[in-house]
Amino acid sequence: MSKRKRDVLGQVGEAHGKAKRHATATAKACANANPNRFVSPATIQIITGSYDRVLHGITATIAQPSSVDSSVNSVAFADTFLFDAHTSAIRCLALSPPSTSKDSSHPQKVILASGSTDERINLYHLSATPPAADRNAAPIPTLAGRIITEDPKNRELGSLLHHSSTISALHFPTRSKLLSAAEDNTIAVTRTRDWTVLSSIKAPIPKALGRPSGDTAPLGGAPAGVNDFAVHPSMKLMVSVGKGEKCMRLWNLVTGKKASVLNFGKEILQGVEEGRWGSGEGRKVEWNGKGEEFVVGFERGAVVFGLDSKPRARILPSPLTKIHQFKYVPSSSEADKDDDPDVLAVSTEDGKIIFYSTTLSISSDLDSKKPGDAIPKCPVIGQLSSSKLLANGNGDQQPLGSGRIKDFEIMRISSPKTSDGDNLIIVAGSSDGAVRLWTLGTEELPSPPRVSATKPSQKGSIKGQDNSQSPVPLLGQIGQLLGTYKTDNRITCLKAFVMLDRGVEGDADNDGARGTEGSELDGESGSDGESE
Numbered sequence: 001m002s003k004r005k006r007d008v009l010g011q012v013g014e015a016h017g018k019a020k021r022h023a024t025a026t027a028k029a030c031a032n033a034n035p036n037r038f039v040s041p042a043t044i045q046i047i048t049g050s051y052d053r054v055l056h057g058i059t060a061t062i063a064q065p066s067s068v069d070s071s072v073n074s075v076a077f078a079d080t081f082l083f084d085a086h087t088s089a090i091r092c093l094a095l096s097p098p099s100t101s102k103d104s105s106h107p108q109k110v111i112l113a114s115g116s117t118d119e120r121i122n123l124y125h126l127s128a129t130p131p132a133a134d135r136n137a138a139p140i141p142t143l144a145g146r147i148i149t150e151d152p153k154n155r156e157l158g159s160l161l162h163h164s165s166t167i168s169a170l171h172f173p174t175r176s177k178l179l180s181a182a183e184d185n186t187i188a189v190t191r192t193r194d195w196t197v198l199s200s201i202k203a204p205i206p207k208a209l210g211r212p213s214g215d216t217a218p219l220g221g222a223p224a225g226v227n228d229f230a231v232h233p234s235m236k237l238m239v240s241v242g243k244g245e246k247c248m249r250l251w252n253l254v255t256g257k258k259a260s261v262l263n264f265g266k267e268i269l270q271g272v273e274e275g276r277w278g279s280g281e282g283r284k285v286e287w288n289g290k291g292e293e294f295v296v297g298f299e300r301g302a303v304v305f306g307l308d309s310k311p312r313a314r315i316l317p318s319p320l321t322k323i324h325q326f327k328y329v330p331s332s333s334e335a336d337k338d339d340d341p342d343v344l345a346v347s348t349e350d351g352k353i354i355f356y357s358t359t360l361s362i363s364s365d366l367d368s369k370k371p372g373d374a375i376p377k378c379p380v381i382g383q384l385s386s387s388k389l390l391a392n393g394n395g396d397q398q399p400l401g402s403g404r405i406k407d408f409e410i411m412r413i414s415s416p417k418t419s420d421g422d423n424l425i426i427v428a429g430s431s432d433g434a435v436r437l438w439t440l441g442t443e444e445l446p447s448p449p450r451v452s453a454t455k456p457s458q459k460g461s462i463k464g465q466d467n468s469q470s471p472v473p474l475l476g477q478i479g480q481l482l483g484t485y486k487t488d489n490r491i492t493c494l495k496a497f498v499m500l501d502r503g504v505e506g507d508a509d510n511d512g513a514r515g516t517e518g519s520e521l522d523g524e525s526g527s528d529g530e531s532e
Contacts, residue, residue: 051089053090055085060427083124089117090115091167093495095110098497110497112126115167115170124155127154160180167180167182171230177190181228181240187226225243227243248261260309271373272301284297289331292306299322301323314375323347325408326344326345351385351404352384405429423440436484444479
């Protein structure tokens with residue numbers, strides 16, 4: 001028995017050594033082949049939640065995050081943790097912002113919060129740096145043949161039980177505050193220093209109007225709850241959308257009270273193909289980095305609103321399909337944010353991530369009798385597809401065997417040695433259990449001009465441009481797929497962040513970023529909740 005055990009450990013150790021030598025050799029080959037394009041290896045921590053009630057932590061080490069030469073791209077995956085987190089499906093995840101302290105006496109950590117249908121919010125401490133490589137340590141045996149790099153700094157903190165229904169959304173606006181929304185129509189503000197609930201915002205329960213006579217829902221069982229919320233970058237305003245409501249609510253975070261209610265009119269609902277029997281409720285909401293606009297997502301479309309809460313443009317994927325998640329592409333830290341165009345990435349049911357420009361809009365048919373056609377459409381810049389393409393008899397390409405992308409993250413990696421701009425790393429989780437990594441150069445995303453106030457002279461034209469010149473942009477494939485990792489779990493949500501180098505660890509336990517003065521999110525900064 002002992003001999004058989006030694007043989008298994010030897011085989012696992014040999015496989016681990018081969019994978020490590022392959023990653024090192026690939027990095028050296030990248031540096032020798034093209035030293036101007038070489039970027040030091042970046043490690044990304046990926047966390048996935050699933051229907052199977054587990055939190056799966058994965059690290060992806062990218063030797064060459066470049067979209068110019070795809071032959072030198074290499075990514076190595078390794079399992080870091082596997083938590084049996086909840087008793088039912090995990091609905092949402094949230095990561096705290098990184099610490100800004102330069103004290104190296106304490107290891108830097110990131111707080112992970114997970115929400116589930118079991119009414120619990122579980123809290124974890126994750127290391128912000130990759131685990132140290134110990135050459136003398138024996139590799140961890142595994143039946144799946146995967147590399148496991150366990151980090152003892154990843155541990156559980158405890159649970160929060162202040163909600164009485166399914167947790168629908170979580171967000172860390174600062175390191176010292178956690179916002180949580182649930183289907184009990186409440187949005188709670190929790191202080192991370194001692195995990196005390198500071199305040200609770202109560203949304204009204206919608207009236208059950210227009211329900212069919214054959215509905216067997218019990219009394220008080222009408223659809224209710226907060227679907228999603230988004231905090232303005234100034235930390236003074238919040239937008240929320242709820243179940244059974246054809247409206248969005250604006251909240252004043254300075255006073256903690258409702259500011260206004262904006263109903264979705266017939267023009268908006270028909271513009272996103274919300275039919276007569278559709279719920280008409282907002283499902284997702286997201287602010288851009290500048291705080292000048294926000295997007296409200298519906299089942300098959302989305303509408304872009306300005307600060308005046310008036311619709312600017314709408315987004316409809318083609319062919320029409322369900323939308324699962326959308327996020328703005330992060331702006332460059334070096335350039336001025338006001339000069340960066342707004343690009344929105346949308347994940348769909350057919351396994352694609354489509355990029356739309358919310359800066360440039362295409363006017364619709366002015367002669368149409370549909371009220372929704374009065375709202376201009378956002379043009380498509382490009383797409384990332386996780387499906388295999390099959391050519392049919394007409395010469396077109398159709399997706400084959402694609403899985404819907406439930407959630408994704410976009411991270412920007414600076415390239416100081418290159419002149420082509422930064423690289424975007426996109427991590428996407430599909431319902432088939434696959435985690436895919438793409439690299440995308442910022443030069444692949446065109447910079448459209450600002451929207452002009454001139455009225456187009458012909459239908460289907462682009463605002464501010466001559467109708468005879470630039471047609472509607474076509475859907476093109478951009479980016480490069482780096483690698484795919486099978487988790488063997490049905491993924492529901494995903495979070496990821498770029499891990500820091502081991503030489504730049506900061507003090508995470510004594511740091512808490514403050515919110516804007518006068519906001520409810522402003523408060524005392526402190527530790528990350530060591531007490532359980």
